[in-house]
Amino acid sequence: MAVSLWQRLAARASVPVFVASGKDEPDEIQDMLWQTGRIKLVFTPRHASLLVVTGQIPVEQSQSLAIIHDQLPHPRATLWCGGQPCFEFIAAKRAPSPQTLVASAEDLPQRIKETQKQLLSGKRQSEPDLNPDRPPAPWQGKGDHGQGGEGMMGGKPYGRPMAMMEADLRDGLMLDALEFSVGPFYHGLPAGLMASVSLQGDVILKWQVESPPFPTALPSVFVRALHQDTPLADLEIWRVRVHLQRLARMMALDGLDCAAVRTLRLAGPLPCITQAGLGALQKQVGSLEKHLRKRGFFALGAGIGELDAQQANLMGGYVGRACGMQEDARSTSKPYQALGFTVSCQDKGDVQSRRLQLFAEVHQAIALAAKAGREEVMLTHEEIETPVGRLTKRQAPKDHSEMLQSLLPGMEWREALMTLASLPVAGATREGGWQ
């Protein structure tokens, strides 16, 4: 009686979900789940009851996915959306049951709620561990406490070397450096990015990229504008959407969940927005910016993740403009010039500048979209300024994860995550994603 009451109450609560993103436009699904009631996206698998795998997971990362899977507490289940389950991950133990595959992203919220109900009512069995239940680094020392091992530290008592002292980057006090690998499913990193990290306390000593992030799919409207006449208003509306989605992720990282959801709700219906709706959108974005200013969203990024001129030049796009570079492909395009486009810039090149730059570009893009929509301006150009950098017929925006190796050492972990969220690290693909 009591147990069933608990089960019923638990079934009414929000479903904690951990999302592991694979290839092919995974962010759209995450953004949709953020806005769905009774689903709570959590940042670690330990707080989740369902694992949602979006997009296709490369075979070489299936073992990392198995590690994440096993860290979910019981009862647990996995849902696959937008990609085929990797059978190496499922292991030879069992084949994926048909109900774990979700055909379209629209069905996902409903399937999540149903699966949680089935788990809690006992109609669906909790998934067993995929990795064997034995210590990952078994005891290798001599004697009960490793006292018989080699050297002062007792050799390798648990199959891993003891942490050794390394030079400190902050105040010169040398302490032990902790070495580990992070990703490819760490919530604060771009999907797919795997790095080998050395930490001293919370300061990053070394950041070595093991595998680059999955390329993100550019909205097809930007690729189309390279080849054929495309309404300029559409380009600007998609720019607003992508910028708002990036800002929402930064807000979520700062703990401003409500503001993040509010931002995503503004971004979601943008492709269908009317001319009349653009005026209201401008006001809503202004009010959001004011709210965030009061909450310290911009001030929080001051002095963090500052790029030098060379790094800013390499990244280009809004990152370069946040550093004061007057680089924008739109300034060489006649339709934009006719609309009175001018390049807007910041001067410091830190996280705060990038946040301010994104908001400035959102305001500018809404105004341009309204004007271009009224005058029905069309655009074909050999160089298109996308929200993540310059796109030509020969070249898409590149991957910049290698730059992190020189940028992140010396930062605290929190600063590194804020910096990563403010940069378009992943390269872009021309495909339209799985949408």
Added chain:
Amino acid sequence: MDLANLLLIPLIAAVLILALEKCLRRNHSSYPQARPYSGGGDLSSHAWCRFHVRYYPMALLLIAFEMEMMFMYPWAVVYVAEGIKALMEMGMFLTILALGIVYAWREGVFRWQ
């Protein structure tokens, strides 16, 4: 009788707590579950390592000034009897401490890291 009660009550309480813990205890986590979370990555060195406790100098200063306050209570009693002499002694003591604060300030102890 009282002594027997005194021994019996904690004994019963201990047995009850242990029994309750056994009933409510969740299953032991498996090794894959207990693995530290790093987004699918793994540790390559041992987790036994020394961290820099960044609030250490501030904590040390707090203790130092708490001790100072402790000396001031008996001093207040002595001051009534000794008068100006006790006041001068305390003034010297506080001056030395104040120099310590100025030095700590210069070294950036009060700057939170």
